[in-house]
Amino acid sequence: MSTSKKSVTRESLLGMMQAYKTTSLLRTGVSMGVFDCLDEGPADAETVAGRLGSDVRGMRILLNALAAVGLAEENDGRFALLAGAEQFLVSKSPAYFGDMVRVMASDWEWDALKKLDQAVRHGGTVMEVHAETPGYEYWEDFASHAVAVARPTAQVVADALEPWAAGRDSLDVLDVACGHGMYGLTLAQRNPQARMWALDWPNVLPLAEQHAERMGVRDRVHRLPGDMFEVPLGGPYDVVLVTNVLHHFSEERAGELLRRLAPAVKPDGKIVLVGFTLDAPPAEDPAPHLFSILMLTWTFEGEVHTVQSYTRMLSAAGFTNSHRHEVPGLAFRVLVADKAAG
Template sequence: MSSASPSPQLYFDTINAFHKTEALKAALDLGLFTAIGRTPSTAAEIAARCECPERGIRILSDYLTVQGFLTKDGSHYALTLDSATFLDRNSPAYLGPSADFLLAPTLVEAFRDLTSTIRRGTPEVKSTTPEHPMWLDFARCMGPMMVGPARGIAALVPLDADRETKVLDISASHGTYGIAFAQQNPRAHLTALDWEPVLAITAENAKAAGIANRFSKIAGDAFTVDLGSDYDVVLVPNFLHHFNPADCTRFLRRVHAALRPGGRVVVVDFIPNEDRVTPPGSASFGLVMLSSTPEGDVYTFAEYSKMLADAGFHGFALHPLLPTTASAVIATK
C-alpha cells in the first residue's frame, strides 16, 4: 500500500474543470491576452484596454495566472510563451476561433448526459446533414491548428517533381492538409472531397494559398461518391475515428482502388499506445467519439495496420506529429 495520504484534489479539480473552460473563453472573448500583448500590464491597464471594470479583470487575471496562462510579477501580468503564440490575436498562430467550434452546442451537449450514452451504448446523435453548421464551423475555425502537422506530413511524403502528380484530400474541410502538399509540390493537383457547402470554404482557402489553378472538388459521401483514380497520395485526416473498424476497412479498400501503383495513403488521427491510456491527449479523444458518434473510437497503430493490411496496403509506418497530439500512419499500395 502507498504511504501517501488520500487526497480529494483530483476529484475537485475534475468536477470544477468547467471553471477553466469558462475563464479561458471569457479571456478570449474580452481580448485579454491581446490587451496584454508584449507589455506587462497592471489589472487597471488591462481593464481600460478591455473596457471592463478593474475588479473582474484582476480576479480573472489572477485565475489565469494560477492556471498557467499568465505570469505575475508584483502587480504586473504578462503572457507566457504559449499564450503569446496561440492566444494573442496579433499572432499568426492565434487559435481563438477554434473555441467557437470546440465549444459549439452540438459538441458540448453531447456530453450533458454521458451516463445515458454509456447505458445505451451509443449517443442520441442528432442529424448532421451536409448543411449542418458544425461542418462549416469546423472548416472556418480549425484550419490554423492544422498548419504545422500538415506541413510536416507534406515533408514526409515527397512527390515526384519530374511529372504531374495528384493528391486527394478526404473530408477536406478547411483543406489545410491538401493545400500543404500543393504548396510544397508545384506540379501537384489537389482534389478536395467533402460536402458541397463545406467545399466553398475549401475553395476560398485554396485561392488564398495561391493554388486555385491546381484545385478541384468532389462533393458527396466519401463512402459512395466516385473518388476518381490514379492518385499519388490520398490524405485521410481526422476521418476514420468516426467509424467502426469494419467500415474503416471498407473505406480504405476504396482508397486503395483510387491510388496508382506505389501510391500512398496518409491517415492522420489521434493514435494511442497499445495500453490505450497513453499518451493522454490521444487516448482521451476516445471519450469524444463515445459521446458524439454511434460507433467511433480511437485506434492504435496495430489496429490501423490491420485495417490497412486487410484493405491491401503494405509498409505501414507511424509518425508522431509533435508537438501536437496527432500522428500519421503512412502505407503504400
C-alpha cells in the same frame, strides 16, 4: 488492493471538478480579446474594460481569475501577459493558438459530453445532431480554426512523401473529409505539379478554398462536395489522404471506406492516414482514450483504433508496406502505405 503508486486524492478530484472553469476562462479571454489588449502593455481592470467595452467590476473579476490560473499575472492591481502568451494567445502572432478553443472547447462538444452517461448506456451518440450529421456546422469552425494543429501534421505528411512525390511528373491528390484542407494544400504548395481534389460537405469546402487562396494554390484545387461514402470519386489519384476521420467509425465501417477509396488510387500510388492511435496503456497515453470518449458521445460507433487495426484495414483494402511517422509535440500518427501490386 491496487499496487500502483498513483492514487486518487481529494485535491486531484477537486481539480477535475473545476477544470471546466479554467477552460471557460481561456475561452472568455480569447473571445473578448483580453490577451490582445494586454499585449499593448500592463494595464489595470478599468483600462482593459474601457478598451474592450466591458463592465469594470466584471473585468476585474475576470482578470484576477486569469491570473489565478496562470493565464496572466497581477502586480499591484495591474495585469500583464505571462511569458509565452504573446506567442500563443495574441492573435497577430504567427504561432497564435487561441482559436483552437473554438474546436477543442466548443459548445458542440460540451453539449455532447453532458450526455456521456446516456451515451455509455446506449453505446453511441444520443444527440439529434452530431458529428455524422450532414452539413454539421461544427465542421465549419473546425475548418476555420484547426489549422494551428493541422499545419505541423501536414508538414510531416509532406516530408514523408517528399522524395517519392518530387520524382513524379504529376501529383493528383484526393483529400477525403478535407476540412481545412491543410494536408492536400501543403502537398500542393510543396509540389508545383500537384493538383488537389477536396472532398467534404458543401458547407465546409468554401473554407478550405479560403486557406488555398492564402497559400497561393487556389487555381489547383477542385471541389468534390458530398458524402465520402457516396460521392463519385473520380481519379485515379497518385495520393489519397484520409485524415482525422476514420475514428468516427467502427473498424468495419472505416475499412469499408478504405476499400471504396482503393480503386481510385493509381497502381503505383499511396494512401495516407492521419489520426490518433491506441499504442499504450491509458495512463501512459491518455489523449486517444479521452478522444474515444468524445467519439462515444458524438458518433454511432466511433472510437480510436490501434495501429494493428489500421494495418488490417489497409491490407484488406489492397495496401501494403505501411510506415508510421510521429508528429513532434502532438498525439497524432501518420501512416503511409503503398497500393499493393495487382
